[in-house]
Amino acid sequence: xxxxxxxxxLLLMAFAMLLTACKPAxxxxxxxxxxxxxxxxxxxxxxxxxxxxxxxxxxFVFGMLLVxxxxxxxxxxxxxxxxxxxxxxxxxxxxxxxxxxxxxxxPGTTPAQLAEELVxxxxxxxxxxSDDMKDSSTExxxxxxxxxxxxxxGDQVWAEGNAYIPMDNMVxxxxxxxxxxxxxxxxxxxxxxxxxxxxxxxxxxxxxxRLAASAYLGARYCWSEYLGNDPxxxxxxxxxxxxxxxxxxxxxxxxxxxxxxFNTGYDVVxxxxxxTEALTEASRLRAAGEQVWAIxxxxxxxxxxxxxxxxxxxxxxxxxAYLATIQSAINGTWTSSFxxxxxxxADINNLDTSAVxxxxxxxxxxxxxxxxxxxxxxxxxxxNLWTGPLNLQDGTPYLADGEIATDQQIWYLPQLLxxxxxxxxxxE
Amino acid sequence: xxxxxxxxxxxxxxxWISPLFQAAAFLLALSFTTLILLAxxxxxxxxxxxxxxxxxxxxxxxxxxxxxxxxxxxxTVGVLITFSAGLWNIGVEGQVTLGAIFTTWVLRLLQESAxxxxxxxxxxxxxxxxxxxxxxxxxxxxxxxxxxxxIFGGLGLNxxxxxxxxxxxxxxxxxxxxxxxxGTLPFPETLWLPTLSGxxxxxxxxxxxxxxxxxxxxxxxxxxxxxxLKAVGKNMRAAYLLGVPTWQHMMASFLLCGLLAGLAGALxxxxxxxxxxxxxxxxxxxxxxxxxxxxxxxxxxAVPVALxxxxxxxxxxxxxxxxxxxxxxxxVLQGLLVLSVxxxxxxxxxxxxxxxxxxxxxxxxxxx
Numbered sequence: 064x065x066x067x068x069x070x071x072x073l074l075l076m077a078f079a080m081l082l083t084a085c086k087p088a089x090x091x092x093x094x095x096x097x098x099x100x101x102x103x104x105x106x107x108x109x110x111x112x113x114x115x116x117x118x119x120x121x122x123f124v125f126g127m128l129l130v131x132x133x134x135x136x137x138x139x140x141x142x143x144x145x146x147x148x149x150x151x152x153x154x155x156x157x158x159x160x161x162x163x164x165x166x167x168x169x170p171g172t173t174p175a176q177l178a179e180e181l182v183x184x185x186x187x188x189x190x191x192x193s194d195d196m197k198d199s200s201t202e203x204x205x206x207x208x209x210x211x212x213x214x215x216x217g218d219q220v221w222a223e224g225n226a227y228i229p230m231d232n233m234v235x236x237x238x239x240x241x242x243x244x245x246x247x248x249x250x251x252x253x254x255x256x257x258x259x260x261x262x263x264x265x266x267x268x269x270x271x272x273r274l275a276a277s278a279y280l281g282a283r284y285c286w287s288e289y290l291g292n293d294p295x296x297x298x299x300x301x302x303x304x305x306x307x308x309x310x311x312x313x314x315x316x317x318x319x320x321x322x323x324x325f326n327t328g329y330d331v332v333x334x335x336x337x338x339t340e341a342l343t344e345a346s347r348l349r350a351a352g353e354q355v356w357a358i359x360x361x362x363x364x365x366x367x368x369x370x371x372x373x374x375x376x377x378x379x380x381x382x383x384a385y386l387a388t389i390q391s392a393i394n395g396t397w398t399s400s401f402x403x404x405x406x407x408x409a410d411i412n413n414l415d416t417s418a419v420x421x422x423x424x425x426x427x428x429x430x431x432x433x434x435x436x437x438x439x440x441x442x443x444x445x446x447n448l449w450t451g452p453l454n455l456q457d458g459t460p461y462l463a464d465g466e467i468a469t470d471q472q473i474w475y476l477p478q479l480l481x482x483x484x485x486x487x488x489x490x491e
Numbered sequence: 492x493x494x495x496x497x498x499x500x501x502x503x504x505x506x507w508i509s510p511l512f513q514a515a516a517f518l519l520a521l522s523f524t525t526l527i528l529l530a531x532x533x534x535x536x537x538x539x540x541x542x543x544x545x546x547x548x549x550x551x552x553x554x555x556x557x558x559x560x561x562x563x564x565x566x567t568v569g570v571l572i573t574f575s576a577g578l579w580n581i582g583v584e585g586q587v588t589l590g591a592i593f594t595t596w597v598l599r600l601l602q603e604s605a606x607x608x609x610x611x612x613x614x615x616x617x618x619x620x621x622x623x624x625x626x627x628x629x630x631x632x633x634x635x636x637x638x639x640x641x642i643f644g645g646l647g648l649n650x651x652x653x654x655x656x657x658x659x660x661x662x663x664x665x666x667x668x669x670x671x672x673x674g675t676l677p678f679p680e681t682l683w684l685p686t687l688s689g690x691x692x693x694x695x696x697x698x699x700x701x702x703x704x705x706x707x708x709x710x711x712x713x714x715x716x717x718x719x720l721k722a723v724g725k726n727m728r729a730a731y732l733l734g735v736p737t738w739q740h741m742m743a744s745f746l747l748c749g750l751l752a753g754l755a756g757a758l759x760x761x762x763x764x765x766x767x768x769x770x771x772x773x774x775x776x777x778x779x780x781x782x783x784x785x786x787x788x789x790x791x792x793a794v795p796v797a798l799x800x801x802x803x804x805x806x807x808x809x810x811x812x813x814x815x816x817x818x819x820x821x822x823v824l825q826g827l828l829v830l831s832v833x834x835x836x837x838x839x840x841x842x843x844x845x846x847x848x849x850x851x852x853x854x855x856x857x858x859x
């Protein structure tokens with residue numbers, strides 16, 4: 064029993080130390096206690112000290128907060144890889160990052176607080192990149208005027224925007240995904256056998272509305288101009304699941320929504336959500352012999368593994384904009400700006416120059432592929448589908464005949480467009 | 492333990508053995524996690540050290556740990572009350588959410604009014620407690636009058652609470668212009684619970700949480716109500732036959748737990764996020780249930796164990812930053828802890844049983 068009590072004392076000591084140790088140094092001084100855990104801790108403690116990285120004089124550390132896992136094959140991974148791109152192309156640049164930055168995964172923390180953790184590790188520039196970090200990025204930028212801030216997808220420093228807050232240390236960056244979505248819509252229209260295209264939407268806001276509308280504009284154009292069909296015969300339906308990804312019991316189940324589309328004659332589903340249910344579901348049905356296709360979103364590699372059904376993927380390429388902006392922070396040429404970057408029309412898939420791109424998928428037929436290239440060529444030549452006459456979904460005139468939409472009109476699109484089915488505004 | 496096999500099983504040894512088992516469970520979880528770390532090629536010692544540094548390295552991080560600790564303590568001691576009555580209040584998560592919703596509601600109603608800010612905050616927090624209690628009452632009513640198991644009722648109500656939050660954020664309470672995952676428009680700084688200067692920690696939140704622990708501890712330990720609650724929890728039929736009004740006690744435990752969970756939600760709004768966000772509960776309800784299970788339903792132990800969980804949450808932030816490790820490790824450690832505690836608890840009961848057989852005269856400890 065005495066032996067046991069002794070052991071117990073040791074265990075409790077180890078336990079108490081882990082619970083209450085206030086300084087890391089405390090762990091180092093307790094090597095004598097003899098339990099495996101503490102011994103390991105102490106040994107490794109010494110290792111950490113020696114491995115601690117000395118900041119190189121020319122090193123520039125930038126921090127990135129990712130809303131999802133860094134390897135989500137979607138939105139977050141696209142940003143993460145852009146960070147790696149900056150590290151590769153900018154000598155001295157080093158990325159530190161924190162993923163799963165959302166209140167569900169990191170209880171009781173705010174993005175501003177987590178950004179401070181990155182600053183404590185040496186970051187001099189912080190990239191926020193999710194809509195739900197908008198307030199936090201403002202709070203952080205205002206509280207730390209000496210730290211550069213990039214808020215991707217935000218519009219706070221857009222002087223002509225609706226939510227303008229001047230902040231010298233902030234840059235907003237967004238890709239003109241409208242083009243990617245138009246191309247996706249065109250690919251869908253060129254492929255559909257039934258004339259019915261489904262759009263798997265996340266939640267309803269300005270951004271998701273304008274992207275769904277862009278897909279519709281692309282689809283309608285290719286449907287009528289290239290295939291010679293009646294625009295009115297094209298069915299384009301948006302179903303919102305209520306969030307960026309599936310939350311059982313809260314959102315509509317995207318697998319179910321995709322399945323409903325496919326079962327009711329919609330043979331192409333364009334995904335607007337962060338995850339790949341549409342692609343998975345299409346693959347499953349295809350294996351059962353059905354003629355269905357899908358188009359994923361966000362990440363250049365999203366088609367992988369779904370060759371039979373993937374028509375291509377519109378993706379973000381944040382690398383060049385991050386590179387230029389971080390470079391300007393280093394050079395001292397930084398100016399607060401709102402950047403809404405389009406594709407490089409010389410080659411929309413040039414990863415060094417194009418902010419958005421579209422990789423055609425293996426399931427796109429050669430004929431469709433040729434027409435799609437023609438469409439991309441027309442867009443490059445100045446074709447603007449955001450040109451009147453266009454009405455909003457309820458019939459309200461949006462653009463008069465020949466009128467070209469301003470950036471503000473597109474960014475803050477108040478409803479879906481006439482001819483689209485689906486809910487325009489949430490919660491009413 | 493081998494050494495104690497066949498030994499005289501006195502009350503004193505039992506007192507010693509219990510924490511021994513808990514420590515064993517902790518080490519078991521730690522070694523599992525270490526194995527996982529080794530398997531992915533990460534240095535375990537550095538990982539643990541970074542967690543420690545991240546949680547307790549400086550005043551700021553300690554404050555951040557306490558920011559998590561306060562609401563977690565509230566939900567933990569809340570579910571201790573329902574556990575005492577033999578109830579699995581899974582719905583505590585939704586009760587936190589409703590607390591936050593009610594708090595936001597009152598803040599929205601009164602923020603333009605001429606009332607002094609402290610009064611508005613007070614009213615909002617009371618409303619939060621009320622909201623949590625009402626949501627708990629719903630689960631309680633479903634249980635006592637509808638015959639719906641509180642686990643299923645609670646789960647359902649959790650989903651409803653989340654859906655309600657999303658609906659409010661994107662519908663009636665959406666910020667000017669467009670709904671955003673950012674949540675509702677942040678409240679003016681005058682309506683924030685005051686924090687220690689330069690830190691995110693509100694002493695009020697901390698004080699309220701600690702007060703709640705003391706109250707629940709005393710209530711469960713030293714009051715007639717607490718005793719009756721335990722009687723209901725241990726054997727409802729016997730309690731009923733002995734004249735304890737059973738459903739009233741169950742309902743009361745739901746209400747009290749809801750009050751505390753609602754307060755946690757109120758703190759999330761007034762002290763942490765300053766608005767309503769989609770996952771306002773931060774999972775503290777579920778985490779509180781885990782802590783309550785881990786501490787064997789004893790309020791005193793909730794204090795260090797909840798602190799440990801809070802520290803893990805904040806400390807593990809360092810893992811991806813410094814070591815480029817997947818940050819779900821903290822969750823893995825928490826899950827393993829609970830699993831190994833349950834495992835070791837099973838083993839303990841087996842061993843106790845055997846010891847009891849070998850030594851009939853010994854007093855045998857019963858679990859609460």
